[in-house]
Amino acid sequence: MYCDEFYMQLAIQEAELAFEQGEVPIGAVLVNEDGVIVSKTHNLVETLNDPTAHAEMLAVKDAVKIFGRSLTNLTIYVTMEPCPMCAGALVLSKIKRLVYAVPDSKAGASESLFNITSNYHLNHRLEVTAGVLENRARELLKSFFKIRRDINHGRKQT
Helix, strand or coil, rough: CCCCHHHHHHHHHHHHHHHHHCCCEEEEEECCCCCEEEEHHHHHHHHHHCCCCCCHHHHHHHHHHHCCCCCCCCCEEEEECCCCCHHHHHHHHHEEEEEEEEEECCCCCCCCCCCCCCCCCCCCCCCEEEECCEEEHHHHHHHHHHHHHHHHHCCCCC
């Protein structure tokens, strides 16, 4: 049985690593049905100079190396609702379950703007749980973007 808070805490730790590297602080943890961690990663868009290097995409790529292209019976924990690219990858890889912390009103593709992960028109749907450790993940994102705004406006960090 999964303990959503435990695995989300690990995803938040990954997001903190992203924050430290100047990346948007989003982390992902992919877990098999026995609770074994398959992948832990975070955004590396800036580091790799790759717009597809989102935490979810990197986690899926790690798992595909182990299991092949069908990732049934895996759960992904991610600190922010997946964007359309990531949601599409989760559907195409047939991940069983998505657990996320913070909804994304600007690009969320699981529930906020679009519903890719549970769309009945597609050949696969994920179970979705939202809001796990939302406040902790939200505070990390807010801190990151406040620092970024301050830097862009020439203010010193405090």
